[in-house]
Amino acid sequence: MDVMTRTAKVTLKKIYQKLYAHFGPQHWWPGDTPFEVIVGAILTQNTNWANVEKAIANLKRARALTPQGLKKISTQKLATLIKPSGYYNIKAKRLKNFIAFLFEEYDGSLKKMKKEPVAVLRRKVLSVNGVGPETADSILLYAFGKPAFVVDAYTKRLLCRHEVIDEDLDYHAIQDLFHRYLEADEQFFNEYHALIVRVGKEFCKPDPKCFACPLSKKGIRLFC
DNA sequence: GACCAGGCACATC
DNA sequence: GATGTGCATGGT
Numbered sequence: 001m002d003v004m005t006r007t008a009k010v011t012l013k014k015i016y017q018k019l020y021a022h023f024g025p026q027h028w029w030p031g032d033t034p035f036e037v038i039v040g041a042i043l044t045q046n047t048n049w050a051n052v053e054k055a056i057a058n059l060k061r062a063r064a065l066t067p068q069g070l071k072k073i074s075t076q077k078l079a080t081l082i083k084p085s086g087y088y089n090i091k092a093k094r095l096k097n098f099i100a101f102l103f104e105e106y107d108g109s110l111k112k113m114k115k116e117p118v119a120v121l122r123r124k125v126l127s128v129n130g131v132g133p134e135t136a137d138s139i140l141l142y143a144f145g146k147p148a149f150v151v152d153a154y155t156k157r158l159l160c161r162h163e164v165i166d167e168d169l170d171y172h173a174i175q176d177l178f179h180r181y182l183e184a185d186e187q188f189f190n191e192y193h194a195l196i197v198r199v200g201k202e203f204c205k206p207d208p209k210c211f212a213c214p215l216s217k218k219g220i221r222l223f224c
Numbered sequence: 225g226a227c228c229a230g231g232c233a234c235a236t237c
Numbered sequence: 238g239a240t241g242t243g244c245a246t247g248g249t
Contacts, residue, residue, distance in 0.1 A: 045231040086246035
């Protein structure tokens with residue numbers, strides 16, 4: 001194993017250990033059912049989770065938080081229910097696109113969907129308009145328990161700030177780091193991503209000067 | 225009032 | 238292929 005590879009591997013493991021030691025297990029994803037996780041994954045696109053929760057509550061109250069429920073209601077009605085999550089018109093269409101896909105390919109059954117090999121599943125989910133790489137991997141990992149690492153804005157920011165990666169690395173290049181250097185374990189990927197979001201929300205703000213982090217006594221970085 | 229939040233598709237060059 | 242833009246609410 002070459003030096004760079006070894007460094008990246010050690011660094012990724014070290015970050016995880018520091019985060020886990022500080023925050024403990026996160027018990028993700030916040031969703032009662034796999035279907036709720038999928039809906040949440042679409043609604044949370046570029047959106048604060050607190051707003052997504054309001055939209056989810058509206059869907060539950062309207063008894064629409066099932067494949068059949070979302071299939072039945074109109075796109076317009078759906079948009080009204082999910083309004084608090086923002087981008088409600090486009091997200092209503094995206095949810096409808098996913099539902100159409102679910103019924104066309106799997107008769108509306110998540111159980112059937114889960115049986116698909118992971119590589120095939122990812123490719124097919126990505127073909128749904130409105131489902132990009134992060135949403136697809138969130139679905140694979142948190143709804144279906146497949147070992148797909150979820151790369152989000154926090155992941156990229158954290159790794160950039162700690163000079164593990166360059167700013168210009170794209171989604172799949174970043175994901176590849178986790179897939180190549182760490183064991184592909186679903187629970188581990190689940191916990192790792194959840195911890196990144198936790199530290200990101202609290203301490204890793206967009207302001208590039210913001211390094212305040214409880215994991216370093218001097219408050220600057222995870223490790224220096 | 226400005227800035228931010230667990231993206232994505234599409235237009236344009 | 239790179240870069241820019243629209244989509245929108247609610248909390249700080």
